Amino acid sequence: MAEPTNQVRPFVEGVRRAVSRGDLPTSMGSREIALLLDNELKRSAVFSARVENARVVQKIRDSVAEVIAGVTEARSAARAAGEAPVLKSIASAKADLLDVLDQEAYEPNPEDVGTIKDLRSDKRLSLIIETQEQLIQGHGRWTAGQDPELLDAYPAWELVRISPSLEPRNWPTRWMMSGGRLYGGRMIALKGAHVWDALGDPRLFPDALGNPYPPFAFNSGMDVREITRRECERLGVMPRGAAAPQPDRRTLTEGMQVSADRFDELVAQALQQGMRLDGDVLRPA
Amino acid sequence: MALVYDTATPALRALANRANNKAALHKVAAVAAAEMVRDNFAKMAQVERNKFGAAPRFWARMNRGTRAVSTQVEGAVAMPREVAQRYYGGPIRPTGGRKYLAIPANRTAYRRSPRSFQDLFFAVFGGKPVLARASKSHTEVMYWLVRGVTQRGNPRVLPPQDVLGRHVERVVSDYLVSETPGTGAKS
Numbered sequence: 001m002a003e004p005t006n007q008v009r010p011f012v013e014g015v016r017r018a019v020s021r022g023d024l025p026t027s028m029g030s031r032e033i034a035l036l037l038d039n040e041l042k043r044s045a046v047f048s049a050r051v052e053n054a055r056v057v058q059k060i061r062d063s064v065a066e067v068i069a070g071v072t073e074a075r076s077a078a079r080a081a082g083e084a085p086v087l088k089s090i091a092s093a094k095a096d097l098l099d100v101l102d103q104e105a106y107e108p109n110p111e112d113v114g115t116i117k118d119l120r121s122d123k124r125l126s127l128i129i130e131t132q133e134q135l136i137q138g139h140g141r142w143t144a145g146q147d148p149e150l151l152d153a154y155p156a157w158e159l160v161r162i163s164p165s166l167e168p169r170n171w172p173t174r175w176m177m178s179g180g181r182l183y184g185g186r187m188i189a190l191k192g193a194h195v196w197d198a199l200g201d202p203r204l205f206p207d208a209l210g211n212p213y214p215p216f217a218f219n220s221g222m223d224v225r226e227i228t229r230r231e232c233e234r235l236g237v238m239p240r241g242a243a244a245p246q247p248d249r250r251t252l253t254e255g256m257q258v259s260a261d262r263f264d265e266l267v268a269q270a271l272q273q274g275m276r277l278d279g280d281v282l283r284p285a
Numbered sequence: 286m287a288l289v290y291d292t293a294t295p296a297l298r299a300l301a302n303r304a305n306n307k308a309a310l311h312k313v314a315a316v317a318a319a320e321m322v323r324d325n326f327a328k329m330a331q332v333e334r335n336k337f338g339a340a341p342r343f344w345a346r347m348n349r350g351t352r353a354v355s356t357q358v359e360g361a362v363a364m365p366r367e368v369a370q371r372y373y374g375g376p377i378r379p380t381g382g383r384k385y386l387a388i389p390a391n392r393t394a395y396r397r398s399p400r401s402f403q404d405l406f407f408a409v410f411g412g413k414p415v416l417a418r419a420s421k422s423h424t425e426v427m428y429w430l431v432r433g434v435t436q437r438g439n440p441r442v443l444p445p446q447d448v449l450g451r452h453v454e455r456v457v458s459d460y461l462v463s464e465t466p467g468t469g470a471k472s
Contacts, residue, residue: 095400149309163345230459241464
């Protein structure tokens with residue numbers, strides 16, 4: 001691979017050293033990721049009463065953590081020695097999980113083979129790993145966005161599509177059902193607004209994940225982008241010179257417990273009702 | 286007697302405070318740059334299609350993995366490493382003792398490791414090594430096996446530097462002069 005320019009490399013290395021010293025406000029430290037995954041995965045990864053194998057749950061946790069970690073010193077060293085790729089791909093993480101399932105002699109019910117009820121199915125494994133990755137990234141950005149100086153400069157988020165969807169949900173309708181307002185067709189709200197909690201509220205939307213940050217629902221192609229104070233004032237989202245939203249100090253565990261509860265409940269429904277993945281949307285069969 | 290509201294001095298004081306708060310300025314600048322990069326990834330996601338005609342999830346993953354980082358002296362955009370490969374291009378070789386890269390040849394194989402299949406076998410198809418599987422009526426090529434690939438760099442992966450720079454300057458300027466609660470004082 002072509003190397004970055006000499007100007008870029010020392011800068012990147014400097015930032016990386018600063019991160020490892022704790023000088024930079026990281027979105028998620030390894031301890032936070034571990035706590036997050038413990039809460040999420042111990043509850044949400046075990047979709048069926050038949051899958052109670054701690055080793056499987058641990059492997060899910062480790063695989064997701066490796067995917068999220070990106071380039072680490074250990075992986076860089078392994079790559080330099082020709083032993084492993086520098087990044088853990090999702091395809092590779094799924095294959096690792098299959099290895100563990102084989103070792104643990106996991107077998108789905110014959111009628112479930114290949115469906116979302118089958119822990120070995122590619123759809124199921126993709127759902128587990130990709131959703132966990134997205135939740136952790138979303139939580140990291142949400143946490144970073146609570147910085148008071150950033151709340152002053154970027155007091156709002158806009159809900160935007162970042163990936164095409166085979167069967168897109170009607171997000172403007174969801175937005176308004178959640179109490180949101182449109183600004184020239186744009187879905188923008190201050191960061192402390194109730195709409196962000198409502199978008200992820202499973203009492204409103206059965207496929208919601210229970211988080212006030214994206215992904216708000218399974219297999220969603222939506223995310224948020226920062227909106228400047230100037231644009232908020234121009235659009236009328238906030239009056240000129242108004243105070244910035246207050247930081248949301250909800251704890252990590254608090255947010256994740258809601259998510260884990262909902263994840264479990266939703267997939268329990270899937271098991272009972274025979275839900276299926278229809279494109280990007282989880283639907284009753 | 287006149288009642289004079291001195292709006293200039295508090296505003297100037299606020300401006301000076303903000304200008305002196307280097308950490309905040311770098312934070313604001315880094316976020317502005319990160320959001321522009323993310324917007325670019327969202328555009329790539331709308332237009333790119335893989336060889337099977339599907340919209341790849343790659344750009345959404347890169348989008349979600351991008352974030353602003355900053356210190357007292359600098360701001361930056363941290364992106365997943367895969368962005369660099371797309372932007373700069375370059376060779377990709379197998380690692381971990383493997384001899385080949387496995388390139389999906391079939392929609393079913395897309396985003397899956399060969400290890401996730403139970404029934405693949407090595408074969409030669411058209412003089413090229415492949416991993417294939419047998420179905421009832423025919424043999425299906427699932428992966429092309431290659432010693433390595435060289436990707437071409439794509440400058441459209443990131444916004445042009447000058448455009449990015451102007452955007453960040455504009456956002457930071459707006460931040461410096463924006464009003465905060467409490468501007469304006471009686472004298």
